[in-house]
Amino acid sequence: METAEVNPSTSTSPALNQARMEKFLERVVSDFGAAFSTTLSFIGDKLGLYKAMAFEGPMNSETLAKKTGTTERYVREWLINQAAGGYIDYDPETGKYSLPDEHAIALTDTESPFYVAGGFQVVSSLQKAEERITTIFQTGEGMLWGEHHHDLFEGTERFFRPSYTGNLVHDWLPALDGVVEKLQKGAMVADIGCGHGASTMIMAKAFPNAVFTGYDNHGPSIEKAKAHASGEKIPNVKFQTASAQDFPDHSFDLICYFDCLHDMGDPVGALKHAYQCLDNDGTIMVIEPMAGKQAEENFNPVGRVYSGASVLCCSPNAMASGGYVLGTVASDSALEEVARKAGFTRFRRATDAPFNRVFEIRK
Template sequence: MGTTFDTLERTPVTPAAQPDPAKLEAFMGKMVGDMGAANGGALVILGERLGLYKALAEGGRATSRELADRTGLHERYVREWLSAQAAAGYVEYDAEERTFFMSPEQVMALADENSPVYMASAFHLTASVYMDEPKIAEAFRTGEGVGWHEHSTCLFCGVEQFFRTGYRAFLVQEWLPALDGVVERLEAGAKVADIGCGHGASTIIMAKAFPNSDVVGLDYHEASIERAREAAREAGGPANVRFEVASAKDSPGEDYDLVTVFDALHDMGDPVGAARRVREMLKPDGIFMIVEPFAGDSLAENMNPVGRLYYAASTMICTPGSLAQEVGLGLGAQAGPKRLGEVLAEAGFSRVRVATTTPFNLILEARP
């Protein structure tokens, strides 16, 4: 029988030692800051959805009335939103003129969708975590998984928007060139499979960058494949890209020059089996490119803001997703290069190396 909230609330907890007043004050300050950030995520979504950031960035400094007029929104709501954003440091406030404005850095992160550090729309992922918390709480009790398809639809959009920023900035410019001989093959005309493609951001980027190559995006989630096909049409309908519904272990086709998995191998219940299928799909000289969340090989190495973000996502999304599938290995989003290398070696890859990294990404190259 599970413990109820009321029982927890009424049961006294005696600290092992008396708290240090200064440390307690500092910790409470941290908690208040975290609560402000957690609540403020909804305001970022509002700012992105309602065009408030864009209007402030493009039109320059403004009072709440002026920004309300620019956006056609109610001034009283805009005033409170601006005040919260200024207190959070997401916009600037001139106390003498009583106007609000955005620094170049804030514009890049919150108003420019083509920026390599754009983050505003990724807060939809954060919203999905709160929506799905009851499902994850039950999974804690039962040990069962929560499949990707069982999450709020906010998750699918949020994940795409969070990772797409990095894909746009680095995939063609840095990650593919870090793989030996891959760019030359793609330029000449290669056969590429993008497994676990989701909404197709990575697939479309590769297809547009290398029009001589044939690129197929594969994902078991039918709704995501439908959205990927729509995204391809919005991107001009490249003739060299297509999308199919297929699980990783049932991915169709052979003789691929390049197979990619972007931020999805750790989500799979049987990543060894999926990687083994990739090996079967590749030409003898083919290449498997794995993009994973950046991580070190130990918990101690991941005690930082990026590790904090990814461990939270792993608790709420990645680990439950893996446990919902056959095998249920539960690698987690912070597996690290050593553990990932072990998975790939077990799948039959003899040569595995870290090709390059970013603060958010770990890019591995594996060859048969």
């Protein structure tokens, strides 16, 4: 049976496929709900609403409000929103809501590799930059990482740390030729663009004989990293404010870039400096978001997230700091081109995960 076409009200418009129109509008309404829900989920994260529901059994809005010191009238419709999005369950017979255990782990367990709540904070922070991003679309200017709302810095660490916790020591480092053995004996490691230092400290804890230094050009993030390291009493790690082009030359055995090379306005210059600071038998490890070889291979939920982040954050930072824009969905070949321009002769994808690619680069 063919779908009927309808003529729009204006004579100059083409005939419309009614089914296609309805399907598109359904998608748009779903996106409206997702946008509102992301903000409400961040609020739920900040106020401890998820934690109060985790592993506690069914409860109503009055109970949840009392447990969290919040106002029941707001909690009432927050629960409706969350149930409509499938985050929490609702029992119409009792009028109570519950948080499934699997959802509770993903939303509240900061030590789980499935933890995702930091993503709400990232999205919320980037939405605050909309006016500025709209302007730079027209002017061609950029926006530095440090110019974003402070929630971006904390949210990024919270979002990426679970993946590093679950994969870095057990999967990613072993995929690099001979690196684990060097770390066990006592290697020198630089973590470039380390942010709050999550990746640096995960490695330092796992390899106490090695010496780790995290570098970042964002001073406030380095201060946070220092505070975290001090609080956890990790003796073989330190942090220093420095850019990817001027961190000290110490003949490192391993230099790491965790989800940051694509943010840099001069990635070739960054890797050229790394080449000079790397031992002749040393290794560059580059962690990048998952992306396809062709644009159409990114037409999926992961590609949608990463391309959105690229437009709102990563590409503007690259535009502001040099103008060589890899972008968050840079292909393997685009990254290899940068490495070879910097003088490296060996480049391979060592392994990958659902959200990341791991590259090994050597002289």
